[in-house]
Amino acid sequence: MRSMPDATDAEGLTVGQVSSRLGVTVRALHHWDEIGLLRPSLRTAAGYRLYTAGAVERLHRIVVYRELGLGLDGIRTVLGDPTADVPGALRAQRAQVAQRIERLQQLSVGLDRMIAAHERGLLLTVEQQAAILGPRWDPDWPAQARQRYGDTTQWRQYAERSASRGPEEWQAVADAVADLDRALGDAMDAGVTPGSPEANELVERHREVFTSYFPLTRRMQVCLGRMYEADPAFAAHYDGIRAGLATWFRRSVDASARAHDIDPDTATWQ
Amino acid sequence: MRSMPDATDAEGLTVGQVSSRLGVTVRALHHWDEIGLLRPSLRTAAGYRLYTAGAVERLHRIVVYRELGLGLDGIRTVLGDPTADVPGALRAQRAQVAQRIERLQQLSVGLDRMIAAHERGLLLTVEQQAAILGPRWDPDWPAQARQRYGDTTQWRQYAERSASRGPEEWQAVADAVADLDRALGDAMDAGVTPGSPEANELVERHREVFTSYFPLTRRMQVCLGRMYEADPAFAAHYDGIRAGLATWFRRSVDASARAHDIDPDTATWQ
């Protein structure tokens, strides 16, 4: 009879008993004792904490408010101060919770954008892509680029930037590209030769346009120039502006690279 | 010319300059240096941190991911490991955010309930109150009780309990009260006299019923017994069960109190 392991023997319950009954950890009880939120009703000779019915009652209340997300200081006030404005405190807490929810929802939206940017490369519908980037734009290009470059830092930076770019910004990029294309054609007409200051300036401008897109080193630009010449789709685009423009551009990039002590024949993307 | 205070002098920017341009605190820059997330590109002879364009670039990326709520370790992985699964990490983050939103929404609901309990005392519509507590129940009673006892611990405990009580639990309480009322009437019929063991047992049962409602000490019970007799509405209720029941009950409570060394004539609510 007397040896029941968890009898409410008028003495009180030990931390372990309270812990399993109330579902709080022993460490939490220790902590709340330390900070004076819930003192055990008494101690045994050996120093064991004992919680009587009154303390357990208080503990119940503590648990309730803790589950509502109140801080321990707030709980102390609510439990201890008879003049405390409990509904007011709860309302403040609710307002804070609402704020945090809002913040998290914004985070979620931002994460969605960033995920889409990393996976699709562009945050535009196919229609918007056609309208902004022109009908020659291939919607599969970002997916292909991701296949090839998805594991590079450049792709990631590109994705991070495009996550914060709306249709207007894309329009600006597209306009800049179109302007550049026109300028390249005009330069060919005017007889500008690769390696001349005028050609170098255009090459530099090309690099700047792309850098707003993703960081393009001169070496990478060399690779790009060669791709423009070799890839049928790109070559067709540039030669459609002026016959031979793809080759002219590649030669201009090569010349500019040489002027910066880069050997275009050995340059790599990295 | 050379003395521009924040020139990008090919050397780099100091912490203060970076701070004001990127909107991060100097302390954060120190911290990120300490943990190796963002090392300054170089140090001056005096030990000043200098951030060149490359470091600022990296910092930009850090800020982006930090605004998405990623931890610094996650950011380090995303920025540094080319094999890292960035969309996967972002999706994991989004899932975590969703969980936290859900948790907070539950908190908000719980807070609403608790606020209502503290302000109205009951979380039932007037119809539910009538159906459960009987047509004799006065919907104004909780408001009046709040007026009188709102600043007491007892009211708060009552509110906390009623916040977690649904209609079914209220029904159980109402049933217990009705059972008790019947038992009191039967006892009077049977000629049970105040102070007898049978009467004491009923008084104790009354106290238990109320304790599930809110903690009722014997002294408080004495006050309650006197109110039952003095308050016309309560008296009418009990005398409606059996003529003289209000007085019989008050005398029974007084007798029980005396048996526990309490003087009913001087007992107070506290």
Add this chain to the structure above:
DNA sequence: CTTGACCCTCACGCCGCGGGAGGCCGGAGG
């Protein structure tokens, strides 16, 4: 008397810095 389940008291760790103490550095003004 031993065992094993409890209990105790320190004391560090976490996460991302904020904030302050105490002191060096650098450019401008007198």
Add this chain to the structure above:
DNA sequence: CCTCCGGCCTCCCGCGGCGTGAGGGTCAAG
């Protein structure tokens, strides 16, 4: 030249609410 002020440096404590040991006493049962 010195002085002043603002910016920079390196520690180092603090927060919130405990988790997670380490190292050692206590208690009832076998």
